[in-house]
Amino acid sequence: MAALAGVSQSAVSRAFTPGSSIAEAKRQRILEAARRLNYVPNSIASSLTTKRTNIVAVILGNLANPFYVEVLRTFIARLQAQGRQILTFTVDNGADSDEAILRVLRYQVDGVILTSAQLSTRMTSICHDRGIPIVLFNRYIPGSDASGVRCDNTGGGRLMAEAFLAAGARSFAMIKGDPKGTTSQDRVRGFTERLIEAGIARADIGEIEGQSTYDGAFNAVLGAYRRKPERLPDAIFGINDIMAMGAMDALRQRMGLKIPDDVMIGGFDDIPESRRHPYQLTTVRQPVGLMVDEALSILHLDEPAQPIEMGIDRQVPGRLIWRSTIPTPTASSED
Amino acid sequence: MAALAGVSQSAVSRAFTPGSSIAEAKRQRILEAARRLNYVPNSIASSLTTKRTNIVAVILGNLANPFYVEVLRTFIARLQAQGRQILTFTVDNGADSDEAILRVLRYQVDGVILTSAQLSTRMTSICHDRGIPIVLFNRYIPGSDASGVRCDNTGGGRLMAEAFLAAGARSFAMIKGDPKGTTSQDRVRGFTERLIEAGIARADIGEIEGQSTYDGAFNAVLGAYRRKPERLPDAIFGINDIMAMGAMDALRQRMGLKIPDDVMIGGFDDIPESRRHPYQLTTVRQPVGLMVDEALSILHLDEPAQPIEMGIDRQVPGRLIWRSTIPTPTASSED
DNA sequence: GTGAAAGCGCTAACAA
């Protein structure tokens, strides 16, 4: 390219580097030649010297949960607007992410965002040793010095418990997700704690496993209550919206029950589907945009020289969105 | 790394290159040292010489349509299994993809997959000149020599027309998507053609604009029929499932209609949500896995030396999935 | 099977 345009290599480099000292006329001339020759600078080559690729890795669990689609979409939107590229990886839900991380490290990514996967301490230190920041999204790994952002899951669980209590529920069940994940655990814990505080007996708080999926919850509900409808509690808390939706469909379409008349339902996440007519799910909203911004700020991609922030565990509060799967005690508030 | 392990640079390179001539003992020794030193080969550097990055770009429209989430997920699964990385890009639905393509070209991707976006001939030739194959997914650009894979949308539209006709419908409406996209156009055309052939009058085939989204279709249906229920046709064809779902919700929850008793509904895509209880949508299934495989075969990532396949327009047939939004004339067949 | 040396396309001093 340089030769063809009759200028030095450095001139070309400068022409494509905003803020570098080059005469405006020359820059224009080079840009014009580049267009004519269909020249596109090679970012791969430049990152070899700059040590910056402008690539960020996003490692996700299964995209079957629309919540994570929303998360991915938000990360893509933000990063793309900053001129960064996204290397997307999926790993099986809850599986360990070692292989994925090793692979993205080969590509010298500027940062790693990890959702729905385990992170070994070995990988954490490998990343940190190489100066690559890593942030956990909606996940907390006890004992890890990796930083992360998550919703206040415990608090969110409490909010849901309060909503049910206010509506008069006295017996409960939870549909849990990945039993190893802190996200599900925390929501379960907050929910349970609040109920106990309100004087509910442990025996009146049931738990079933929904595997974090629509089908899992659908089948779990059928398995638990279809033949024993007498066991049905007043209220069921789906640890995430997609499971709450599976539960609703099983309850209504397969068992002929009315929601919230026969059983109340609560969810968590506030995915777009939750507000749709068939569901109108009362749920705890996670502020995805805010959480994404927090995650990116922990990565501080713009100041690579800054030391990596370790051990941060940023929690942002969720918010209860009243819709129609729990009778509203007083006034209702759709957003 | 080489120095630290007391071997040559080349030896390290060979140790990490399957099939290169190196003594097994030496390879093991190097691999062991690498592990100890947390060494990870730099793919960025290697691609500078090999001219292969093992990165494939996937450019998508909005992820609000679950169909494209499914598509993305499938591409990720396949490519990841092949040891390739995915650079994900989103562009506004139907917007041109020039900027996105220029950006991925800087990263020397081995191939480009493009869905839901326009592709200029200039970009096509830039890619081809540099030997980068590009494949259109579910999109056909007339006059372009870019290759692509798509469902037989015209045929799918015909299938839906036949289903409605068999169920006795005599008046129709379509909820169209992006008016500039061939995908929507083809489905509309096939549907209309078949109806005309069956003797339906043009006046009995209405069209409304659903903007390819749930909300768009929801509102369009309300706008078209709420105050004029007498205009309601026997059958409504949502050009994609997400719009069919929006239409169903509007019809049932806002207008109190029964499906299929008061109005039949058909969709296209067969997204996972379509089989769920609230919808049980009769739709035309796109064989995503097959289409993805076809797309990847057109890219022939494994034989970069082969000339780029141009002008291919591979069409795979869709299949009608009978569920419950159209009364089945005779026997029904869930997949 | 192995190492030395050249070079991939760029950026970053440095000197002019």
Added chain:
DNA sequence: TTGTTAGCGCTTTCAC
């Protein structure tokens, strides 16, 4: 403001 030079971390001849 400009061009020259020396690498960035790897792969690839090419001798050995």
